Amino acid sequence: MPRTGATHLKFFRPPTDKPSVDELTREFLLESQEGLDRMERGLTELELRPADAELLAEIFRSVHTIKGTTGFLGFPRLESLSHAGESLLVLLRDGRIRADSDIVSELLALLDRLRGILRSIESSGGEGEAGLEDRVMIGRLEALQRTAPVAGAEAQSAVEPATVAGTGSAARKGSPARKARKPRRGEPPVRVAPPGSQPGPAEAGPQGIEQAAQPAREEPKAASGGTDAASIPRPEGAQPANGAPAVAGEPAAADSTLRVDVELLNRIMNLVGELVLTRNQVLQATSADAGFAPLGRRLDMVTADLREAVMKARMQPVSHVFSRFPRLVRDLAHSLGKPVHLEMEGQETELDKSLLEAIRDPLTHAIRNAVDHGIESPGDRAAAGKPDEGLVRLSARHESSHVLVEVRDDGAGMNIGRIRAKAVDRGLVSAARAAQMSEREILQLVFLPGFSTAEAVTSVSGRGVGMDVVRTNIERIGGKVEIDSQAGRGTTLRLRIPLTLAIIPALIVRSRGQNFAIPQSALIELVHLGAEEAASRIEWLENAALYRLRGRLLPLLFLDRLLRQPAREAAECDIAILNADGRRFGLVVDSLADPQEIVVKPLAAVLRETGVYAGATILGSGEMALILHPGAIALSAGIGLTEEAPEECDQAAAAGRDDFLLVESGNRRTALPLETVLRIERIPRSRIEHAGSRAVLRFEKELLPLEGEIEDYDNPEAPTNVVVCREGGRQVGLVVSRVLDVAPGSALQEAGTGTLSTGVALLRDRVTEIVRPASGPEPELPEDFAGELAEARI
Amino acid sequence: MSTAARPVQAADQEVCSLRVGDTQYAVPIARVLEILGKPQLQPVPLAPDFVGGLVHYRGEVLTAISLRRLLGMDRAPSAQDVLVFESAQGPFGLLVDSVGEVLSVSAAAHEPNPSTLDSCCQGILMGAWKLPNRLLIALDPERLDPMRLVCACAEPQNGTHEPAGDSGSR
Numbered sequence: 009m010p011r012t013g014a015t016h017l018k019f020f021r022p023p024t025d026k027p028s029v030d031e032l033t034r035e036f037l038l039e040s041q042e043g044l045d046r047m048e049r050g051l052t053e054l055e056l057r058p059a060d061a062e063l064l065a066e067i068f069r070s071v072h073t074i075k076g077t078t079g080f081l082g083f084p085r086l087e088s089l090s091h092a093g094e095s096l097l098v099l100l101r102d103g104r105i106r107a108d109s110d111i112v113s114e115l116l117a118l119l120d121r122l123r124g125i126l127r128s129i130e131s132s133g134g135e136g137e138a139g140l141e142d143r144v145m146i147g148r149l150e151a152l153q154r155t156a157p158v159a160g161a162e163a164q165s166a167v168e169p170a171t172v173a174g175t176g177s178a179a180r181k182g183s184p185a186r187k188a189r190k191p192r193r194g195e196p197p198v199r200v201a202p203p204g205s206q207p208g209p210a211e212a213g214p215q216g217i218e219q220a221a222q223p224a225r226e227e228p229k230a231a232s233g234g235t236d237a238a239s240i241p242r243p244e245g246a247q248p249a250n251g252a253p254a255v256a257g258e259p260a261a262a263d264s265t266l267r268v269d270v271e272l273l274n275r276i277m278n279l280v281g282e283l284v285l286t287r288n289q290v291l292q293a294t295s296a297d298a299g300f301a302p303l304g305r306r307l308d309m310v311t312a313d314l315r316e317a318v319m320k321a322r323m324q325p326v327s328h329v330f331s332r333f334p335r336l337v338r339d340l341a342h343s344l345g346k347p348v349h350l351e352m353e354g355q356e357t358e359l360d361k362s363l364l365e366a367i368r369d370p371l372t373h374a375i376r377n378a379v380d381h382g383i384e385s386p387g388d389r390a391a392a393g394k395p396d397e398g399l400v401r402l403s404a405r406h407e408s409s410h411v412l413v414e415v416r417d418d419g420a421g422m423n424i425g426r427i428r429a430k431a432v433d434r435g436l437v438s439a440a441r442a443a444q445m446s447e448r449e450i451l452q453l454v455f456l457p458g459f460s461t462a463e464a465v466t467s468v469s470g471r472g473v474g475m476d477v478v479r480t481n482i483e484r485i486g487g488k489v490e491i492d493s494q495a496g497r498g499t500t501l502r503l504r505i506p507l508t509l510a511i512i513p514a515l516i517v518r519s520r521g522q523n524f525a526i527p528q529s530a531l532i533e534l535v536h537l538g539a540e541e542a543a544s545r546i547e548w549l550e551n552a553a554l555y556r557l558r559g560r561l562l563p564l565l566f567l568d569r570l571l572r573q574p575a576r577e578a579a580e581c582d583i584a585i586l587n588a589d590g591r592r593f594g595l596v597v598d599s600l601a602d603p604q605e606i607v608v609k610p611l612a613a614v615l616r617e618t619g620v621y622a623g624a625t626i627l628g629s630g631e632m633a634l635i636l637h638p639g640a641i642a643l644s645a646g647i648g649l650t651e652e653a654p655e656e657c658d659q660a661a662a663a664g665r666d667d668f669l670l671v672e673s674g675n676r677r678t679a680l681p682l683e684t685v686l687r688i689e690r691i692p693r694s695r696i697e698h699a700g701s702r703a704v705l706r707f708e709k710e711l712l713p714l715e716g717e718i719e720d721y722d723n724p725e726a727p728t729n730v731v732v733c734r735e736g737g738r739q740v741g742l743v744v745s746r747v748l749d750v751a752p753g754s755a756l757q758e759a760g761t762g763t764l765s766t767g768v769a770l771l772r773d774r775v776t777e778i779v780r781p782a783s784g785p786e787p788e789l790p791e792d793f794a795g796e797l798a799e800a801r802i
Numbered sequence: 803m804s805t806a807a808r809p810v811q812a813a814d815q816e817v818c819s820l821r822v823g824d825t826q827y828a829v830p831i832a833r834v835l836e837i838l839g840k841p842q843l844q845p846v847p848l849a850p851d852f853v854g855g856l857v858h859y860r861g862e863v864l865t866a867i868s869l870r871r872l873l874g875m876d877r878a879p880s881a882q883d884v885l886v887f888e889s890a891q892g893p894f895g896l897l898v899d900s901v902g903e904v905l906s907v908s909a910a911a912h913e914p915n916p917s918t919l920d921s922c923c924q925g926i927l928m929g930a931w932k933l934p935n936r937l938l939i940a941l942d943p944e945r946l947d948p949m950r951l952v953c954a955c956a957e958p959q960n961g962t963h964e965p966a967g968d969s970g971s972r
Contacts, residue, residue, distance in 0.1 A: 278861035285861075522845065571847030612865035613891060614948040618848040624856055624863040632844040632856050632863060 036077050037130055038267065043070035044119055044126075045331065051112055051119070052334035058107040067115075068097040074122065085138040086125055092149040093118045099153055111152050113342075114145075116335065121145060270361060273322055280315045281607055285630060287311045292692075296724060301694060305706060319360070326404045326413070327355035329368050333375055333402060340379045346386060347396055348379050353403035359411050363505055366485045367413065370478040374415040374501050375400065377474065382417035382499050392496060394418065406507075410487075413503040422493040424450050434459065449649050451491050452590070455479045478503075483639060486512055486527065486608070486622070488589065512608060513687075514625070516601040516633055517584060520573045523633035525606055525625055526584055526595070530638040533667060534600065535583040536749040542581050546596075555583060555594050564594045565645050567636075570620070588638035591647040595638075603687050608635060619644060670748040671731060673716055677748070686732045686739060688747055694724035705730060705741055716743035815909065817931075819902035819938060820885065822869050826938050827898070828905065828931070833943045835888055837901050840881040852951055854897040857884050865948055866895035869941075872926060872951070889947040896946055907931045907938065926951075 047070040050063050057063060075090035093115060099105045121142075128136045287307055294300035330352050341348040359367075383389075383398030390396065401416040424447055431453045432439045442450075453459060454475045478501075479489045488504040506512060506529075514525040515534075535555070537545055546564060547554045553564040564583065568576070576598075583594040606625040611634075615621060622637035668679035696703050696714065703714040718728065730741040817828035818837075836859075843855040843866065854868030854877075866884055870877060884895040914929040928940040944950075 281861040522847075573847055609863040611863065612894065612948050614853060614951075615846055615849055615865060618846075620848055621846075624844075626858055626861075626863065630842070630858065632842075632858060634844075634846060634856075 033081060033129065036081060037126055040074050040077070040126055041123070043073050044123055046070050047119055048116070048335055049331050051115055052338055054107050055109065055112050055338070059103065061101070064097065064101040064107075068094065068101050071097055083125075083129065083135050085135045085142060086122065088138070088146060089118060089121060089125075089142060092146040096149050096153050105153070114148055114152055116339075118145060118149065268321070273318070273361070276318050277322070280311070280318050281626070283311055284315065284607075285626065289630070296694075305695075309706075322361045323358040324361050324364055325355060326357050326359055326364065326411075329364055329371060330355050330402060330404070333372075336372065336375060337379055337400060340376065344380060346379070346383055346398055348383055348398040348400060350375075351399065351401045353401070354405045357404040357406060357411055359404075359505065360507065363485055366481060367487075367503065367505060370481045370503065371402075371413065371415070373474065373478050374503075375402065378415055378417040378419070378499070378501075382419035384420045388420070392420075407504075411505045411507060413505060414500060415503075416498060416500040418498040421495040421497055422451065422454070422491075422499055423495070427451070427453055431456070431459065448590075451493060452649060454491065455489065484622075486529070488529075512606060513603065514606045514635065515584065515603045516606075516627065517567070517582070517595075517597040518599045518601055519567045519571065519597050520576070522573075523601065523627065523631055524567065524597070525604075525633045525635040526586065526638065527622070527635065528603065530586045530588050532585045532587050532592070534750045535585065535594070536600075537581050537583065539580045542579065553596075557585065557594070562592060562594050563645075563647055564596055565641065565647075566596045568596075568598070570641065570645075586638045586642070588642040588647075590649045591639075591642040593642055593645070593647045595636075595641070602690060606633070606635070667750055669731065669750055671729075671742075671744040672746040672748055673742075673744040680731060680733065680742065682750060684733045686734050689730045689732060689741075690727050691730060692724060693718070693726045693728050696728065703743075712739055712741045714741045714743055718743050814906050817905055817907055817938070817940075818885070819905055820883075820898040821900050821902060822873065822898050823875055826902070826936060827869075827941050828907070828938045829885065829887075829941045829943055831904055833887055835886040835893060838884040838886065838895070839901075841884055843882070843897070850951075853948070854882075854895075857895050859884075859886060859893065859895065862893070864893055864895045866897045867946055867948055867951065868897045870897070870899075872946075873923065887943040887946065889944075889949070891947070891949060894946075894948055896943070905938070907933075912940070 047067050050067040050070075054060070054063055054067065071090050071093045075087055075094055078084075078086040078090065096111070096115070100107055100111070105111070125135045128134065290307060291304045294304050333352070334350055337348055337350040378400045379398070383400070384392070384394075386396050389398065399418045401414070403416075404411060404413045406412075428442045428445070428450050431437050431450075432442050436453060436456050436459065437445070445453075455478075456476060459474065459476065475489075475491075482489050482503055482505070486506045490502040490504070491499065492502070493499040513528040515528060515531055517524050517526060535557070545555065547556065547561075553566070554561045555564050556562075562585065568574075579598075581596050581598060582600050583596050584600075585592065585594050604627065606627070608623045609625055611621055611624055619640045620637060621634045622640075623635045625633050625635055627633055667682035669682050669685050670677065670679050672678075691705065696705055696718065698704065699711065703718060705712040705714055712730075712732065714730065729744050729747055731744055731747070733740050733742060816831040818831045818834055819826055819828045821827070838857060838859065841857045841859075843857060845855045846853055852867055852871045854866045854871065857864045857866045864884075864886065868877065878897070878899060882897045882899055883901045884897055885901065886893050886895050908931075911931045911933070912929055913932065915924055915927055919927065926941060926945050928942045930940060931938040
C-alpha cells in the first residue's frame with residue numbers, strides 16, 4: 009500500500025516507513041488519540057475544578073474507551089495500564105476520592121505512557137515490551153486509590169453500571185466533596201504543589217475554609233448542578249452497560265463530520281489551482297464568442313466558489329494547538345516552582361491547517377520562554393508588589409487579513425542592558441554600534457541566531473536556540489513577529505499570521521524579462537523613474553546606491569545585480585520601496601506588472617538555500633514567478649533597521665501629504681488617493697456588462713459599478729484597466745486608459761464642482777486633478793462616497 | 803559504491819531511453835512518474851548550476867535538474883523534455899534533450915561503471931547496457947534527487963551566497 013492514510017488531521021506524522029497497520033487498528037489509533045487529547049484537556053482543567061462531574065466523566069470515558077477496544081484488538085499492555093487508570097477514575101467519578109495534584113500528575117504520566125504505546129503501535133505495529141515501568145505505574149495508580157478517604161476495596165474493578173449511576177447521582181447530591189469547589193476569582197488553575205504533597209484529608213483544610221467563606225454563593229450552583237446531573241441521563245452511565253467499544257459514546261456531531269486525509273485536501277487544493285488556470289485560458293480563448301461568454305462567467309464563479317470552499321475545509325480553530333498549552337504551563341510551573349496561570353482567549357479563531365501546524369512549535373517556544381524567563385520567581389514577584397501567581401495570556405484574534413496571536417506575560421520584562429551586553433559579548437554587534445542602538449533595535453537583537461539571555465541553562469530553555477527559530481518559522485509562512493517589553497510590566501510577543509498559507513496579495517515585477525513577485529505586506533510605495541531620471545536621481549556614495557525619498561536617503565538594491573542577471577543599458581526603471589521588518593530599502597526593478605493574488609507554492613530545499621526566494625507561484629498566464637523574500641534580501645545586503653520610519657510616514661500624512669495613484673483617463677492625467685485604491689484589474693472589454701444604462705463588472709460575486717469613459721468600445725478583446733476603489737463596504741470601478749505611477753503629493757486646494765474632480769494636488773511637481781467617481785443618480789453609489797473622499801483630503 | 807545494484811537484478815527490465823547530446827541514457831520506466839513534452843521552463847537566478855529551472859507540473863512548481871549541466875555540457879540550445887521522478891522531498895524533474903522509446907534490456911547485458919569514470923559521473927551513472935551497436939547508459943533517479951546532488955556533486959557552487967556588494971552592504 010503505497011500512500012494510503014497518510015497524514016491525518018491529527019497526530020499522525022507523515023508515514024516514513026510504516027509497516028501496514030490494518031484499517032481497524034488505524035481507526036482505533038485515531039479514536040484513542042482523540043480521546044487522549046480530550047483527556048489531557050480535561051485533566052488540566054480538573055485541577056481547577058476537581059469535583060466537576062462532567063469533566064471526570066469525560067476523562068473516564070476516554071480511558072474506558074481505550075480499555076474496551078484494546079481488549080478487543082489484543083493489546084495487553086494498553087489494556088492493563090488503562091484498566092489501572094480506569095479504576096482510579098471510577099473512584100474519582102463517584103466522588104469517593106478527590107483529584108489532587110498527585111493524582112492529576114499520575115494520570116498525566118499515564119496519558120503520556122498510553123500515547124507512547126499508541127505511537128509505537130503506529131510505527132511498528134506492536135505495543136512494545138511491558139517493562140518494569142508499567143508495573144511501577146500500575147502500582148502507583150493502585151496506591152493512589154488506596155489513599156482515598158472513603159474508598160471501598162471493591163471499587164478496584166469496574167463497578168456494575170447500574171450501581172455506578174446510582175452512587176454517582178447520590179454522591180452528586182450528598183457528598184460534601186461534590187459541593188463543587190468552585191475556584192475563587194483569580195484562584196490559580198495551575199497550582200504548584202510541593203512534590204509528594206499530602207492527598208485527600210489534609211486538603212480538606214483550605215477547602216473547608218473556602219467553603220465556609222462563600223457558602224451562599226456556592227450552594228445554589230452546586231444544587232442546580234446536582235439536579236441537572238440527576239435528571240439528565242448520562243452517557244457514562246450508559247456506556248459501560250452496553251459494553252460496546254469506542255464508538256458508542258461519541259457525540260452526535262460525529263455523524264455529520266468525517267475525517268479527511270490532509271493529503272487529499274492538498275490534492276484537491278492543487279487541482280482547484282489547476283482548474284483556475286484552465287479557467288483563465290478558457291476565458292481568454294472564448295472571450296470573442298458571445299455564446300460562450302455566459303458559460304465562461306459561470307465557470308468563473310463556480311471555480312471561485314470551489315476554491316473558497318476548499319480553503320474553508322482546511323480551516324481549523326486554533327484551539328487545536330492551544331489545547332496542549334495548559335498542560336505545558338502546568339508542567340513547567342511545577343518544574344520551575346513558580347505558580348503560573350494561563351489564560352486563553354479566542355480559541356475559536358480559525359486558521360489554515362498547515363499554518364496551524366507551522367505555528368505549533370514557535371508558539372510552544374514562546375510560552376516556554378514566557379514561563380521560564382518572563383515570569384519571575386515568587387520571591388521577586390512579592391518584592392515587586394505583584395501577585396504570587398504569574399499570568400501568561402495567550403490570545404488569538406482576526407485582524408484584517410491576518411490572525412494575531414499574542415503571548416503576553418506579566419513578568420519582569422526584558423532587560424535592555426543585559427540584552428545589549430550579551431549581544432556585544434556574543435559578537436553580534438560591536439560595542440560602539442550597540443551603544444547607539446535604540447531600545448527597539450536592542451529588542452530586535454533577541455531574534456538573531458545564537459542569542460539567549462538565560463543566565464542558567466535550565467531543562468526548559470536557555471540553550472541559545474530561541475527567538476531566532478520562532479522568527480524563522482513564522483516568517484517562513486509569511487508571518488511577522490514583533491516583541492514589546494516594558495521593564496517590570498512584562499513582555500508581549502505578537503505573531504502575525506496570514507489567514508491562509510496558500511494565497512497572498514503580491515506585486516509582480518519584471519527583471520530582464522522574468523517575473524518576480526513581491527509580497528504586498530512588505531511593499532510601502534512605488535517610484536517610477538524615466539530613463540534620464542534613472543541616471544540622475546539615483547545617487548552614489550562610493551558603491552552604495554541611494555535615492556532621495558522625501559529628503560531622506562534610502563539605500564537601493566538592484567534586483568538584476570542581486571540575481572546576477574546580465575547587465576543592461578541604463579533605462580527607465582521602477583523602485584519598489586520595501587519595509588522588511590523595519591529595514592527599509594528600495595528595490596530597483598525593470599518594470600512593474602500587475603498586483604495579483606498569488607498562490608504560494610513551496611520551492612525545493614535546494615532553491616530555498618539561495619536565501620532570496622520565499623516560494624514560487626503560477627500566474628494566470630501559466631507563467632511562473634519566483635516570490636522574493638524581502639527580509640532575507642535586506643539582511644544579506646546589510647540593510648540596517650530604520651528607526652523613525654513609521655513616524656516619518658505619519659508626519660507626512662499629517663502635513664497633508666498623501667500618496668496618489670496617477671492614472672491617465674482620456675487624455676487627462678489624474679490622481680486617485682491611494683488609500684482608497686484596492687487593486688487594479690486588467691480585463692477584456694467583453695467582461696463589461698450593462699445593467700440598464702450603467703456599465704457594470706461582475707467581480708468576485710459582486711456587481712461592480714463602473715465609472716469613466718470606456719474607450720474602444722467595439723473591440724471585445726481590448727484590455728481595459730479598472731481601478732477598484734473602496735468606499736466603506738462597497739467597491740467602485742474606475743475605468744482608466746493607463747495607470748502611470750504612485751506618487752506622494754499634497755492637496756493644493758479644493759476646486760471644481762460636482763462632477764469628476766474635486767481636488768487638485770501637486771504631484772511630481774505637476775498640478776494634477778484628484779479624481780473621485782461622480783456621485784450620479786445611480787443607487788449603487790451613495791452620496792456620502794464623495795463626502796468621505798473630500799473629508800479625507802482636507 | 804554498489805554499482806551493479808537493484809535495477810538490474812531482474813532478468814529483463816523496461817527502461818525509458820533518453821538522449822542528451824549524442825548519448826543515449828536510460829532510466830527504469832517504473833521510476834518515471836510522468837514525461838512532460840517541452841514544457842515552459844522558468845530559470846532561477848542564483849540557483850546551483852545543475853538546476854535547469856522550474857516547471858509547472860500539476861499545480862506544483864517542480865525543480866528541474868539539467869542533465870546537461872550535471873554532465874558538464876553547455877545548456878541546451880532548444881526546448882527540452884522533462885522526466886518527472888518522485889523523491890523523499892516530493893517530485894522533481896530531469897531535463898533531457900529528448901525522450902526516446904521504451905526498451906527491454908536484460909541484466910546479462912549490463913556492466914558496472916568503469917573505474918576510470920570521473921567521480922561526479924560515478925555518482926549519477928550506474929553502468930551501462932551493451933546494445934548491439936551502442937551503449938545505453940543507466941541513470942539512477944535516486945541519485946538525481948536535487949538535495950543529494952547538493953551534497954554529492956560538490957564542486958563549490960557559486961550562487962548560494964549573497965551577491966557581491968552592489969549597495970548598502972559594507
